[in-house]
Amino acid sequence: MSNGRLLSPWRAILGFGLVSLAADMVYEGARSITGPLLAGLGASALVVGLVTGAGEAAALLLRLVSGPLADRTARYWALTIFGYGLTAVCVPLLAVTPFLGGAGLAVAAVLIVSERIGKAVRSPAKSALLAEAAGAVGRGRGFAVHKALDQVGAFAGPLLVAALVAAGGVIWPALAVLALPGVAAMILLVWLRHRFPAPPAREPSDTSVSTSLPRTFHWFAASAGLATGGLVTFGLISYHASETGRVPIAAVPVLYAAAMAAGAVAALASGHLYDRWGARVLYALPALAAATPALALSTSTAAIVTGSLLWGAAIGVQDSTVKALVADLVMAPRRATAYGVFAAVQGVAALVGGVLAGALYEQSLTLLAVVFAAAQLLSAVLLTVTLRMR
Numbered sequence: 170m171s172n173g174r175l176l177s178p179w180r181a182i183l184g185f186g187l188v189s190l191a192a193d194m195v196y197e198g199a200r201s202i203t204g205p206l207l208a209g210l211g212a213s214a215l216v217v218g219l220v221t222g223a224g225e226a227a228a229l230l231l232r233l234v235s236g237p238l239a240d241r242t243a244r245y246w247a248l249t250i251f252g253y254g255l256t257a258v259c260v261p262l263l264a265v266t267p268f269l270g271g272a273g274l275a276v277a278a279v280l281i282v283s284e285r286i287g288k289a290v291r292s293p294a295k296s297a298l299l300a301e302a303a304g305a306v307g308r309g310r311g312f313a314v315h316k317a318l319d320q321v322g323a324f325a326g327p328l329l330v331a332a333l334v335a336a337g338g339v340i341w342p343a344l345a346v347l348a349l350p351g352v353a354a355m356i357l358l359v360w361l362r363h364r365f366p367a368p369p370a371r372e373p374s375d376t377s378v379s380t381s382l383p384r385t386f387h388w389f390a391a392s393a394g395l396a397t398g399g400l401v402t403f404g405l406i407s408y409h410a411s412e413t414g415r416v417p418i419a420a421v422p423v424l425y426a427a428a429m430a431a432g433a434v435a436a437l438a439s440g441h442l443y444d445r446w447g448a449r450v451l452y453a454l455p456a457l458a459a460a461t462p463a464l465a466l467s468t469s470t471a472a473i474v475t476g477s478l479l480w481g482a483a484i485g486v487q488d489s490t491v492k493a494l495v496a497d498l499v500m501a502p503r504r505a506t507a508y509g510v511f512a513a514v515q516g517v518a519a520l521v522g523g524v525l526a527g528a529l530y531e532q533s534l535t536l537l538a539v540v541f542a543a544a545q546l547l548s549a550v551l552l553t554v555t556l557r558m559r
Contacts, residue, residue: 222523
């Protein structure tokens with residue numbers, strides 16, 4: 170490969186962003202309608218919480234394996250491509266579940282979790298590649314620009330789904346159409362692979378790199394885990410919105426698209442402020458997450474919309490600026506491992522939080538809001554500990 174074919178850091182960031190844009194059209198388009206899809210297949214609120222929570226747990230916990238594997242083998246690109254491939258296949262297959270009778274719910278649950286496994290496989294490797302590029306331009310801005318492009322796809326996918334559901338009155342054709350951006354993402358990813366080199370593998374004899382992760386990283390992982398577990402899933406929000414009749418099923422993807430747009434704005438703003446003010450901007454995450462349940466799970470349409478926007482903003486900060494701090498806390502040869510461990514902590518929290526939210530939803534919405542707000546308060550306390558140790 171000649172140097173003339175290599176991409177500059179900003180162009181590499183834009184390339185990764187365009188891949189995420191296309192891929193997000195696929196899995197965020199499907200995610201926007203997951204609640205109503207599962208409800209239509211016979212799922213209860215508890216089952217929706219369990220499936221979506223298990224999916225997020227798989228997307229996060231399995232990175233504990235894929236992250237160290239990426240650092241040890243330096244096969245960052247292979248893992249990235251394989252993970253995106255799983256998403257491109259599993260989401261369109263959800264279109265067949267309404268035709269499978271009693272097996273439809275089980276198959277849908279397997280496909281939803283399998284798609285999230287694809288996320289687990291690719292994310293540490295992709296984040297390490299992105300951190301490498303963003304280091305030259307400012308990690309806050311680099312991750313923020315990538316996330317903003319990612320959110321464009323997360324906005325467009327649900328809008329496409331909403332239009333198709335509104336036109337046909339059923340969900341499955343919209344899921345089938347999502348195969349198209351999946352193919353586009355894979356083509357772009359293969360092109361990008363030949364124009365941006367992966368970081369080299371760490372030699373076993375290299376003693377300059379510690380085999381352990383810093384204490385500040387572990388404190389921050391605990392803080393982020395509480396923030397993740399205390400943030401209700403959109404699957405439960407959309408279930409509540411559609412089952413209460415406050416938001417028509419065809420409008421649920423539009424609501425999700427609006428949340429993704431809020432996430433893009435939050436990512437850009439928090440990333441810019443991170444490079445200027447430092448990590449204290451991350452206090453916004455527990456604040457946003459704490460306010461979400463009381464609004465998004467209310468009986469007011471306006472409050473549900475407002476809560477969904479706050480949820481999207483929290484996701485935007487969580488998936489961009491949070492990763493910038495991880496990269497600043499951990500040396501480059503251990504970053505994929507760090508992202509894997511970090512996500513594993515979030516995965517445990519996501520599973521517990523998803524099941525807890527589903528159970529509390531059926532018992533008391535007030536108690537749900539109080540418990541999740543307490544989790545965010547503790548998250549903010551641990552973030553304070555992290556920043557004081559730096």
